[in-house]
Structure formats: structure tokens, C-alpha cells
Amino acid sequence: MERILIQLITAFTSSLGFAYIFNVKGKRIFYDGIGGFLAWGVQLLAAAFLTNEALCYLLGSAALTAYAEGMARWQKCPTTLFIVAGSIPLIPGGALYRTMSYGISRDWQAFFNQGLETLLLAVAISAGILIVMVLDQIWHNARALSRKRKAQA
Amino acid sequence: MSENAQDTIEGFLTCALDIGERMLISGGEVNRVEDTITRVCKAAGAQRVDVYTITSSIVVTMGMPDGQVITQTRRISRQKLDMNALDRLNDLSRYICQTKPSVAEVRSMLKQIEVLPQYSFGTQVVMYALVSGSCAMFFGGNGWDGLASALIGVLLKFVQTFLNKTCPSDFFTIILCSIFGGVMAHLFLRLGLGENPAMINLGNIMLLIPGIKLTNAIRDMIRGDTITGVLCFAEAVIVSMAIAWGFAVITF
Numbered sequence: 566m567e568r569i570l571i572q573l574i575t576a577f578t579s580s581l582g583f584a585y586i587f588n589v590k591g592k593r594i595f596y597d598g599i600g601g602f603l604a605w606g607v608q609l610l611a612a613a614f615l616t617n618e619a620l621c622y623l624l625g626s627a628a629l630t631a632y633a634e635g636m637a638r639w640q641k642c643p644t645t646l647f648i649v650a651g652s653i654p655l656i657p658g659g660a661l662y663r664t665m666s667y668g669i670s671r672d673w674q675a676f677f678n679q680g681l682e683t684l685l686l687a688v689a690i691s692a693g694i695l696i697v698m699v700l701d702q703i704w705h706n707a708r709a710l711s712r713k714r715k716a717q718a
Numbered sequence: 719m720s721e722n723a724q725d726t727i728e729g730f731l732t733c734a735l736d737i738g739e740r741m742l743i744s745g746g747e748v749n750r751v752e753d754t755i756t757r758v759c760k761a762a763g764a765q766r767v768d769v770y771t772i773t774s775s776i777v778v779t780m781g782m783p784d785g786q787v788i789t790q791t792r793r794i795s796r797q798k799l800d801m802n803a804l805d806r807l808n809d810l811s812r813y814i815c816q817t818k819p820s821v822a823e824v825r826s827m828l829k830q831i832e833v834l835p836q837y838s839f840g841t842q843v844v845m846y847a848l849v850s851g852s853c854a855m856f857f858g859g860n861g862w863d864g865l866a867s868a869l870i871g872v873l874l875k876f877v878q879t880f881l882n883k884t885c886p887s888d889f890f891t892i893i894l895c896s897i898f899g900g901v902m903a904h905l906f907l908r909l910g911l912g913e914n915p916a917m918i919n920l921g922n923i924m925l926l927i928p929g930i931k932l933t934n935a936i937r938d939m940i941r942g943d944t945i946t947g948v949l950c951f952a953e954a955v956i957v958s959m960a961i962a963w964g965f966a967v968i969t970f
Contacts, residue, residue, distance in 0.1 A: 568858075575856040579924070582849035585837055587745070587799040642805040649745060649799065649930060658929035659857055659920050661954075665962030683932075691937035 569609060576605035576654035584650040593646060596636055600651025604629035608655065619689040625655050626693030634701050648694060657686040727762065728788055729821040731780050734758040735792045736828055738769075738776050741807050745799040747934070748943045751776070754811045761815045772946045773797070796888065806831045839879070846875040850921040859917030866912030867921030870902045874922055892926055892957055896964020899923070904968050919965050926961050928954040 580601025584594040608625030615621055633647035640646075660683040667676040738755045742748075752769045759767040759780050766781035779789040810827055813819070819827075837845075850871030851864040859867065877898050881891040899922040903915050912918050932954040939947030 572856055575852040579849050579852035579856060582845045582852060584801075585841060585845040586849065587801045588803070588836055589801045593801075643746070643750065643808050645745065645747065645750070646801045646805060649801065652930070652933065653924075654856065656929035656933055658853075658924045658927040661929055661932060661958045662920065662923050662927055662962055662965075665959045666966060668959065669962050669966050687933050687936050688940075690933050691940055694937060695940055 572609070572654075573602060573606060577602040580650050580653045583653050587650055589646060589650060593640065593642075596640075597647060597650040600629055600632055600636075600647050601654050603632055604651055605654040619685045622655055622686050623689040623693040623696075626652060626690040627697045629655070630694045630697035631701075634697065644698070652690065652694075655686075655690050657683050657690075660686060726821060727780070727782060727786070728790075730762045730824075731759065731778060731788055731790050733821055733824045733828065734762075735776060735778060735790055737807055737811060738771070738778075739792050739794060740828070740831065741804060742771065742773070742776070742794050743797055743800075744804040744807065745797065745801065746804050746807070748772070748938060748946045749941060754808070758811050758814050761818055772943075773949055800834075800836075802834055803831055806834065843872050843875045846871040846925060849925060850874075852921075853924040854917050854921030857917055857920045859912075859914055859921065863912045863914050863917040864921065866903070866906045867918045869911075870899060870906065870918065870922050871925060873902060874899055874925060889957070889960060893960045893964045895926055896923075896961045897967050899926075900965035900968045903965075923961060923965065928957050932958075 577598045581594060581598035584597035589597055604625045607628040608621050611621040611624045612618070629651050630644070630648060633644045633651060636647045637644040660679065664676060664679040664683050667673075667679055734755050737758060738751045741751045741754060746754075748771050752771050755769045755771075755776070755778055756767045759778065762780075763782065764780045765783045768777075768779045770777045774794050776792045776794065777789070778791075779787060781787050810824070810831065813827075814824060847868040851868030854867035855861070855864040874895060878891065878895050881894055885891045885894070900919065903912070903918045903922070906912050906918065907915055931950050935947045935950035935954060937947075938944075938950065
């Protein structure tokens with residue numbers, strides 16, 4: 566429980582810190598922190614029910630993207646602003662490093678295993694982002710279409 | 719159209735490329751950049767716009783209704799994420815599409831974006847410490863590991879800033895920073911601050927490792943920008959290998 570609490574708090578602070586490093590301004594820094602908190606929170610919640618790690622990461626990044634799309638519409642700015650810093654807790658930086666350090670110590674078996682694991686996580690995160698973005702686009706286009714129809718009728 | 723229409727159109731395309739270039743440097747996705755350039759050129763009256771962007775270059779061909787065809791290319795050298803600039807560029811491109819301002823006006827607005835304030839060095843140092851400390855604890859380090867990582871993060875910012883100004887190669891900057899990080903972690907352990915060297919290192923590695931690049935690379939590949947994806951993927955793998963090597967040097 567303490568572990569989870571620490572992770573949630575540090576997920577918030579590390580996203581917040583990266584928001585500063587990526588030159589995000591104003592209140593959006595705070596929203597970025599919330600994004601990181603949300604992404605990791607959903608991942609943890611999913612992990613409580615699911616055994617598939619990649620799927621948990623996918624759900625985490627999907628939740629973050631849904632949040633980012635909403636924020637972007639409200640703040641009238643690109644979605645990227647909220648995804649880049651918010652995805653920090655999910656980003657497999659640690660796993661990527663572990664992969665390469667196995668490579669450096671010539672432990673090829675571990676290198677390939679960890680490498681595939683890292684790749685899988687990166688694919689899961691990207692897929693989570695893209696799925697929500699595409700669904701959002703479909704929703705947006707469908708609404709525009711129905712509006713057009715109504716205008717014609 | 720005025721008598722120097724050609725100047726205007728070419729000047730306009732240059733502006734469109736300037737916007738695209740700045741967007742790409744600030745961290746805009748390839749499809750966002752292509753979309754923006756297309757919209758801006760269409761706003762200038764182009765009948766057909768073909769944009770091809772990969773991370774290191776942009777090519778735009780603009781076909782005007784009178785049969786005139788203009789092409790310009792731009793080479794992109796390095797990326798530096800700047801979300802504020804990206805936001806403002808996005809606003810600028812919307813403004814151009816809505817009001818179709820003159821080239822001179824767009825130029826002056828672009829100039830304003832170029833000189834937008836960055837956070838002061840002090841703030842950045844504090845944020846490096848915050849990120850390092852947070853990440854060290856996030857990955858399972860205790861409070862002391864976090865503190866050690868935060869202190870190394872501060873030193874790392876100084877080293878990185880110095881090397882950014884003096885070192886001609888980004889790749890070597892990363893390697894030297896990694897070696898420095900690994901050495902400092904060992905030094906701190908010897909001095910009795912921190913318990914778990916892997917956790918201390920992980921906190922600092924998060925500052926350097928191109929995890930976002932790796933994820934974006936795969937995103938680009940899935941979306942269909944395969945060349946950009948593969949390019950970024952290769953870059954991310956090479957850089958992270960260098961980082962792993964740098965942090966491990968002290969243990970050899």
C-alpha cells in the first residue's frame with residue numbers, strides 16, 4: 566500500500582518536473598502532473614485485475630489520451646502538450662536501460678527477453694494513445710457528418 | 719494578386735516551412751507538421767500541396783491554380799522539446815487559415831515565438847532534481863536513494879549545460895553525462911548516501927534516456943509514417959545503448 570502511494574505521488578511529481586523541462590507554461594504544468602498520476606493510477610488499477618502487463622499499460626495510456634483530448638479541447642492547444650509529460654510514468658525508460666545493460670554485460674538471453682518486454686510495453690503505450698485518438702477522430706467526423714445531413718434536410 | 723506575386727508565394731512557402739520546422743523541433747508529430755503545412759499553404763491559395771516530412775527533413779511542393787509549381791526543402795538538425803512554442807505555432811497556423819495575413823505579419827509573429835521565454839536555469843536545475851528524485855523513488859528506491867539521485871541530477875544539469883555549449887556531438891554529450899552520472903552514484907555510495915545504486919542511477923537515467931522517442935517512434939510506425947518511425951527507433955536504441963554503457967563504465 567505504501568509502495569502504491571509513493572508511486573502515485575512520484576508519478577505526479579515526475580510528470581510535473583518534465584512539464585517544466587519541456588517548457589509547458591502556467592496551470593498546464595499542474596494538469597500534466599494530474600495526467601501522469603491518472604496514467605499510473607489506471608495502470609495500477611488494471612494490474613489489480615489483470616495479469617497481462619502490456620494490457621495494463623495500454624489501458625493507462627488510453628486513459629491518459631482520453632484525458633489529454635479533453636484537456637486539449639478545453640485549453641485549445643495541441644494534445645501533445647498533455648501526452649508527452651503525462652506519459653512519463655508509463656514510458657519504459659527503466660526497461661530500455663535494463664535491456665541495454667544486459668547487452669553491455671553480454672547476457673544475450675536476458676537481453677533478448679528484456680528487449681522484447683520493453684518493445685511490447687512501448688507498442689502497448691503507443692497503441693493505447695492511437696486507439697483513443699482514432700476513436701476520437703471517428704466521433705468527431707461522425708458528428709460533423711450528421712450535422713451536415715441535418716443542415717441539408 | 720500584386721505584381722511581385724512570385725515573391726509573395728515563395729515567401730509564403732518559406733514561412734510555412736519555418737512554421738513546420740519550428741513545430742518539428744519543438745516536438746510536434748510528423749503528421750501534425752504535415753497537416754499544418756498543408757493547411758497554411760492551402761490558405762495561401764494553393765490548389766495542391768504535397769508535403770513529405772521525416773524527422774530530419776521537410777519537402778513541400780505547392781501547386782498554384784495558375785500552373786505555377788514551387789518546391790522548397792528544409793533540413794532539421796536537432797530536436798529540443800518546447801511545448802509552449804508548439805502551442806503558439808498551432809495558434810499561429812489557425813490564425814493564418816482564418817485571417818490570411820500578409821507574409822510580413824506572419825514573419826513578425828514567428829519572430830515573437832522564437833524569443834518566447836524559457837524557464838530560468840535555476841528552475842531547470844530544481845526540476846532536474848525533482849525528476850531524478852521522483853523517478854528513483856518511483857522505481858523502488860528509498861528516500862536516501864531519492865535524495866542522492868536528486869543531488870546528482872543537479873550536478874548533471876550543470877554538466878549537460880556545459881557540454882551542450884562546448885561538445886560538438888550530441889551523442890558524446892549523452893555518453894559523457896552518463897559516465898558522470900555513474901561515477902557520481904558510486905561516489906555517493908562510498909560517502910554513505912543512498913543504498914541502492916541501480917535506483918539512484920535509474921533516477922538520473924530517466925533524464926537522459928529517449929523513452930519518449932522510442933514510444934513516439936512506434937506510434938509513427940503504426941500510424942504509417944514508417945520511415946520516421948524506423949529512424950527514431952534506431953536513434954533511440956543507439957542512444958540508450960550509449961547511456962547503458964556510460965553508466966556501467968565505473969563497474970568495469
